[in-house]
Amino acid sequence: xxxGKMRALLANLGFVLQISGIFIVIPIILSFINNELVATVxxxxxxxxxxxxxxxxxxxxxxxxxSYKSSCALFVLVFVFLSLIGSIPYMYVNFSxxxxxxxxxxxxxxxxxxxxxxxxxxxxxxxALPESIIFYRAMTQFIGGIGIVLxxxxxxxxEAKLKDFAKSLGVSTDQKIKKTFxxxxxxxCFYTSIFVIMSITLGYRDIVxxxxxxxxxxxxxxxxxxxxxxxxxxTFPMNIVLVISMVxxxxxxxxxxxxxxxxxxxxxxxxxxxxxxxxxIAISVTSIFFGLSAQESIFHIVSGMTNSGxxxxxxxxxxxxxxxxxxxxxxxxxxxxxxxxGFKIFRFVLMLKSxxxxxxxxxxxxxxxIKLFGREYSNANMIQAVVIVLLFxxxxxxxxxxxxxxxxxxxxxLFETTSGTATTGLSTGIINPSxxxxxxxxxVCLMILGRVEILVVFMMFSRTKKPSIQNEENMSASIxxxxxxxxITKQFKCPKCGTIVTISGQSGENLTVTCSSCGTKGILxx
Numbered sequence: 001x002x003x004g005k006m007r008a009l010l011a012n013l014g015f016v017l018q019i020s021g022i023f024i025v026i027p028i029i030l031s032f033i034n035n036e037l038v039a040t041v042x043x044x045x046x047x048x049x050x051x052x053x054x055x056x057x058x059x060x061x062x063x064x065x066x067s068y069k070s071s072c073a074l075f076v077l078v079f080v081f082l083s084l085i086g087s088i089p090y091m092y093v094n095f096s097x098x099x100x101x102x103x104x105x106x107x108x109x110x111x112x113x114x115x116x117x118x119x120x121x122x123x124x125x126x127x128a129l130p131e132s133i134i135f136y137r138a139m140t141q142f143i144g145g146i147g148i149v150l151x152x153x154x155x156x157x158x159e160a161k162l163k164d165f166a167k168s169l170g171v172s173t174d175q176k177i178k179k180t181f182x183x184x185x186x187x188x189c190f191y192t193s194i195f196v197i198m199s200i201t202l203g204y205r206d207i208v209x210x211x212x213x214x215x216x217x218x219x220x221x222x223x224x225x226x227x228x229x230x231x232x233x234x235t236f237p238m239n240i241v242l243v244i245s246m247v248x249x250x251x252x253x254x255x256x257x258x259x260x261x262x263x264x265x266x267x268x269x270x271x272x273x274x275x276x277x278x279x280x281i282a283i284s285v286t287s288i289f290f291g292l293s294a295q296e297s298i299f300h301i302v303s304g305m306t307n308s309g310x311x312x313x314x315x316x317x318x319x320x321x322x323x324x325x326x327x328x329x330x331x332x333x334x335x336x337x338x339x340x341x342g343f344k345i346f347r348f349v350l351m352l353k354s355x356x357x358x359x360x361x362x363x364x365x366x367x368x369x370i371k372l373f374g375r376e377y378s379n380a381n382m383i384q385a386v387v388i389v390l391l392f393x394x395x396x397x398x399x400x401x402x403x404x405x406x407x408x409x410x411x412x413x414l415f416e417t418t419s420g421t422a423t424t425g426l427s428t429g430i431i432n433p434s435x436x437x438x439x440x441x442x443x444v445c446l447m448i449l450g451r452v453e454i455l456v457v458f459m460m461f462s463r464t465k466k467p468s469i470q471n472e473e474n475m476s477a478s479i480x481x482x483x484x485x486x487x488i489t490k491q492f493k494c495p496k497c498g499t500i501v502t503i504s505g506q507s508g509e510n511l512t513v514t515c516s517s518c519g520t521k522g523i524l525x526x
Contacts, residue, residue, distance in 0.1 A: 007061040009070050009077070014057025016078050017085070021050030023143055024136075027089075030208070031132035039130040042092035049085050072452075072459040079115055079448050082144065087111035089136055095123050096433060105437045112444045114140030116451035117339055119222025119309035119425025120443065122433045127227050131208055134225045138212035144451070145219030145339040146188055146253065184253040187260065191248055192218050195241050202237035213238060217245030220339045222309030222425035230312040233299055242310060243302050250275070250306035250334030270373055271335040271345040278345075279305060282329060290322045304329045307341040309425025316429045320411045323428070327415055330422040331392065341423030341450050343392045346373070347385040354382040365500060384455075391454045396421050399446055403430065403439060416443075421450040 024047035031039040066074060090107035098106070106122050113120045114137055126134065192214055199210040212225040213232065232238045248256065255263075255270045279301060286297040296313060303310045304326045318326070333342015353370045360368040370377045396418050403413035412428040419426045420443045431443065449457060494500075494515040 005067070005070055008064040008066060009061075009074055010057040011061035011064070012066060012074050013077055013081065014054040014061065016074075017050050017054030017057065017081060019054075020082060020086070020143065021047045021054060023139065024050065027132045027136040027139065030135055031130065034131055036130040036132050038093060039089065039132045042089040043132070043136070045092070046085060046088040049088065053081075053085070069459055069462065072456045075456055076448070076452050076460050079112075079144065079451055082115040082140075083108055083112035083444070083448065086115060086140060089133060093129065093133060095125075095129065101437060105440050106433070109440045109444055110137070111140065112447050113425070114138075114221065114223060115144035116423050116447040117141050117145045117219045117221040117307075117341070118420060118423040118447045118450075119216070120420065120427060120431045120447070121223065122431065122435065122440070124433050125227065126225065135208050135212055137223045138215035138221075138225065141219040141221030141223055142192070142215040145221065145249070146184075180254065180257065183257045183260070187253065187257050188218070191245070195245050199237060199241050204232075204238055210238075213242065214245060217242045217308060217310070218249045218339070220246060220249040220306050220308040220334065220341075220423075222303075224310070228312070229310065233310060233312045234295065239295075239299070243299065246302050246306040246308045246310070247275075249308070250338050250340035252335040252337050254337055255335070266374065271349075274345050274349055275305065275335065278329075278332075282325070285325065286322065290319065290325075300326075301329070304424065304426060305332070306334050307422050307424040309419070309427075311426055315415075315426055316412075318428075323411055323415045326426065327418045330418050330424045330426070331396070333422055341421075343389045347389055350377060350382060350385045351389055354386060357382070367500060388453070388455050391458075392421065392450075395446070395449065395454060399442065402442065406436060406439060417446060420446040423447060423450045 024043055028040060028043040028047065031043055087104070087107035087110065090110050091103055094103050096103055096106040109120070109122055112118075119141075123129065129137075195214045195218065196211050199214060200207060204210045209225040212223070215221070216223045226232070233242060251272055252270060255267050255272065258266050282301045282305065283294075283297045286292045286301060287294055292300070292313075300311060300313065302308070307330060315323075315326075331342055332348045333344055334340025336344045336346045350370070350372055353372060357368040357370055360366070370382060397414070399417040399421070400410065400414040403417060404410045408416075408430050412430055415426075415428050416430045418424070420431075499515050
């Protein structure tokens with residue numbers, strides 16, 4: 001049973017690795033054109049390993065339908081394998097000039113940061129890298145952001161097999177999933193092409209760097225192709241391109257795709273409206289109370305809220321108050337099913353509504369239904385949102401204490417672990433080439449954990465036993481006997497005033513219920 005599930009899991013993983021190997025052809029061509037021999041060899045090795053391992057998984061394993069738990073495991077393993085194999089070009093170039101342990105650790109850190117769209121970097125001099133490596137760094141964000149998952153789902157999965165995988169991504173299954181994924185992939189590529197063309201047409205002449213910036217922004221990654229982005233982030237056209245790309249990357253791709261179907265109302269009652277209001281408030285607060293200029297506030301608030309991580313001012317010089325404010329914004333993050341990190345605006349608003357629900361029901365004794373963005377949510381949805389938020393915050397604070405034990409200020413440690421887990425990439429300076437190797441590996445784990453979401457990892461390692469047929473029959477008979485002997489308690493909600501009345505009776509009994517508040521009568525079947 002276990003081997004069968006593992007074979008199905010590896011077969012699907014093999015497809016992802018083969019697709020990744022095909023993507024590597026692009027930097028191979030670029031390195032060949034630029035006569036960058038070392039980079040060309042590195043990319044050939046990387047592409048070969050991706051394709052060989054992917055082919056082996058497909059040949060020796062059987063590709064079958066995955067359960068929800070297996071889909072969660074696949075999602076986690078995709079980013080683990082991408083980070084490990086995708087680190088080879090960095091190892092080959094050996095940008096750190098250190099020993100083999102440091103070289104491997106730095107390379108995996110850089111690859112994980114790219115594929116998880118975090119944007120942390122331990123490369124001391126980005127401008128000294130071959131141009132093809134710079135392009136590859138940006139492309140890893142595009143692949144990890146949403147591209148590789150959507151290619152897998154849109155082209156290689158039949159409709160009937162997509163529901164559990166979609167569920168592991170937090171996607172609703174009440175629509176034509178395959179068609180929707182394909183549309184989103186087209187929208188993702190369309191926006192990327194538009195912004196690249198816009199950047200070049202409006203005056204940014206370096207094509208590779210323009211593509212790299214757009215890849216980083218639309219995937220909310222934050223890798224930059226140059227050491228200092230001040231001139232880019234403060235001048236037209238790239239400042240406008242970066243801000244708009246970051247916002248679109250952090251928007252729900254289902255909602256964005258809906259605009260092409262003229263679903264404008266759905267767009268305005270979505271998470272985007274909450275994001276817009278929060279952004280206006282945050283920009284005003286940082287401009288008035290923390291001394292940033294309007295331009296600095298707009299750029300860095302958008303960068304933090306979308307978990308992009310672009311910055312042209314020193315975050316280390318921010319006051320502790322501003323750092324805490326940015327920690328909150330990074331924790332919340334962008335919209336669900338976007339390239340942004342954090343625990344998402346949707347869960348933040350749902351949690352606030354859950355507090356209101358508890359207060360209302362405690363005072364009135366009436367049921368309060370949670371409606372959000374045009375949908376109604378159950379108590380199970382509410383509990384799941386609260387659990388994910390608490391797990392996220394718990395991981396961030398626990399990791400912050402570990403980092404601070406190495407002598408870093410607690411506020412800076414909290415900022416850094418939040419940035420890593422929320423896949424943001426803003427840094428107070430703790431992340432640097434000389435950081436201890438064990439802390440680099442801690443941040444690698446945080447970046448992957450934040451990218452796939454913490455609950456997905458717990459689902460991957462959870463153990464659930466399916467009861468045998470005999471146990472199910474015995475359980476069913478036991479329940480029937482208990483129903484005959486025991487009293488069952490049910491609640492009756494008054495259709496007129498909403499008052500909840502609790503009634504007890506035996507199974508199958510019809511009882512007449514009278515509302516204690518307004519006297520309305522009704523029939524309740526136990």
